[in-house]
Amino acid sequence: MHTQTAAAPALRRFADAADYRKRFIVREQIDRYLPGGRHFIDEGEIGAALAGAACAPANDPARIRAILAKSRAIETLLPEEAAALIEVTDRDLLEEMAETALAIKRAVYDNRIVMFAPLYMSNLCVNRCAYCGFRCGNEAQKRRMLTMEEVREEIGVLAGKIGHKRLIAVYGEHPDTSTEYIAETIRTAYAHLVRSPRGAEVGIRRVNVNAAPLPVEDLRVLKTVGIGTFQVFQETYHRETYRRLHPAGTVKGDYDWRTTAFHRALEAGVDDVGMGVLYGLYDWKFELLASICHARDLERQFGIGPHTISFPRLEPASGTDLPTTSPYLIDDETFRRIVIVTRLSVPYTGMIVTCRERPESRDACVRCGITQMDASSNIAIKGYSDFASEQHQEKDRQQFVLSDTRTLEQMIAHLAREGIITSFCTAGYRCGRTGGCIMDALKTGQEGKFCKINAVLTFREWLDDFATPETRALCEPVLNAELEQVRATLPKFYPTVKEHYDRICAGERDLFF
Numbered sequence: 001m002h003t004q005t006a007a008a009p010a011l012r013r014f015a016d017a018a019d020y021r022k023r024f025i026v027r028e029q030i031d032r033y034l035p036g037g038r039h040f041i042d043e044g045e046i047g048a049a050l051a052g053a054a055c056a057p058a059n060d061p062a063r064i065r066a067i068l069a070k071s072r073a074i075e076t077l078l079p080e081e082a083a084a085l086i087e088v089t090d091r092d093l094l095e096e097m098a099e100t101a102l103a104i105k106r107a108v109y110d111n112r113i114v115m116f117a118p119l120y121m122s123n124l125c126v127n128r129c130a131y132c133g134f135r136c137g138n139e140a141q142k143r144r145m146l147t148m149e150e151v152r153e154e155i156g157v158l159a160g161k162i163g164h165k166r167l168i169a170v171y172g173e174h175p176d177t178s179t180e181y182i183a184e185t186i187r188t189a190y191a192h193l194v195r196s197p198r199g200a201e202v203g204i205r206r207v208n209v210n211a212a213p214l215p216v217e218d219l220r221v222l223k224t225v226g227i228g229t230f231q232v233f234q235e236t237y238h239r240e241t242y243r244r245l246h247p248a249g250t251v252k253g254d255y256d257w258r259t260t261a262f263h264r265a266l267e268a269g270v271d272d273v274g275m276g277v278l279y280g281l282y283d284w285k286f287e288l289l290a291s292i293c294h295a296r297d298l299e300r301q302f303g304i305g306p307h308t309i310s311f312p313r314l315e316p317a318s319g320t321d322l323p324t325t326s327p328y329l330i331d332d333e334t335f336r337r338i339v340i341v342t343r344l345s346v347p348y349t350g351m352i353v354t355c356r357e358r359p360e361s362r363d364a365c366v367r368c369g370i371t372q373m374d375a376s377s378n379i380a381i382k383g384y385s386d387f388a389s390e391q392h393q394e395k396d397r398q399q400f401v402l403s404d405t406r407t408l409e410q411m412i413a414h415l416a417r418e419g420i421i422t423s424f425c426t427a428g429y430r431c432g433r434t435g436g437c438i439m440d441a442l443k444t445g446q447e448g449k450f451c452k453i454n455a456v457l458t459f460r461e462w463l464d465d466f467a468t469p470e471t472r473a474l475c476e477p478v479l480n481a482e483l484e485q486v487r488a489t490l491p492k493f494y495p496t497v498k499e500h501y502d503r504i505c506a507g508e509r510d511l512f513f
């Protein structure tokens, strides 16, 4: 299903890192998305929206409820509307916002959290981002890129022992790990099938990618090998801060190349794109409004907004003190506010909070509308197969330090106690429900029923293939309740769902809607 059919465009090759830095960016593939030279991140407009909200009465229930009604109608908010939500201080109104955020998440994505795992493929990097342990010149970092045999070893643990079905594959930026390497790792990950502890054939069904911005031709290559979401974090939308943290002369130093990464992806047909701000680098209010402006521009130019928004927050990393000295670090309360306002502002989007966060903070975010989490994560290069425990961390082999080291099984049990079903669904893009098509389905609530059904089917698989008897006993009532809801609320689908479910119980795998 992921094999290439069309001929791949010829990719440029580079003599060395210096040559790569000089020649990688295609200027024309920036300019065409910034008509008239006008950038969609307009700092003046964002500043005005924030100033306007700061001057207006902060806790006007009528105004806030009118904005919440727009969110419930799954309409993207204007920056000034999001700014009004940012300024709310009244506790009751804040709780109303949180409840609305969760209600929207349930309406769009049903009662499930999708699980994934990061797989770090390489920490070779030509850039010098001030906050990152992988930056070029950080002698403390042990450098390596996975061979294809090593990718298979990592998949052996992730898919065969832990039970993951979807990955976010992560790469530094370097000519040795350019598009051909990324494509080969994706192909390898999909192709490697292994046995679960109970003998089922299992493998990775969706490979999302977090990598540097790419030219259109390169993105077309990734499309042919079955890339899921193409994720690029903007880090900061504030130009001056961006310039300070990403030195001139590095590829990443080009703000416009990065801000137009998704425009190129959408043009290339990679239509699930994943945004993110690295919170802690600059004023969170500015960043939040800027990310909404980014989403709105994608909607305007392509009719497709972000498939996901992530919320990385600055964490300790080797060789940098920025994660403790930055004046813009945020507390958990603010983090939660960011998650709530984002859910309300871009109501259709998937939202991801990773193991960078402490368990309590992640748990609070589950109650405010996030849709995806990772668990059993190890971000050391070759960490899954080298370390006996998934919770083992080594600062010099990883980009930053993780705060939530719960295993997948612990996480699933925790969610089940809250009445939430874990999903390993990868059906959307395999059924062609991506981009504009899934946007419509999300906005009209149609996608939610597929979320529910596929959560039921994939959770059944995981419980049968990987769960201990205790976890299974804990989770069966949640699964049964969801199946019962399918019967009661989706009677047309139920007979086929039940038939698939029974086939899975009998040992068949990978049945989806």
Ligand code: SAM
Pocket: 131, 132, 133, 134, 170, 171, 172, 173, 210, 211, 212, 213, 232, 233, 235, 277, 278, 312, 313, 314, 315, 316, 317, 323, 356, 399, 400
């Ligand atoms: N090298 C590519 C790039 O920079 O776009 C790809 C991914 S980089 C390995 C993944 C992301 O990790 C970065 O985009 C950044 O947001 C995040 N990151 C870097 N340093 C971090 C830190 N100290 N704490 C938390 N997240 C960090």
Ligand code: SF4
Pocket: 125, 126, 127, 128, 129, 132, 133, 134, 135, 136, 171, 172, 173, 252
């Ligand atoms: Fe390299 Fe990405 Fe780290 Fe920057 S954030 S140093 S580009 S790996």
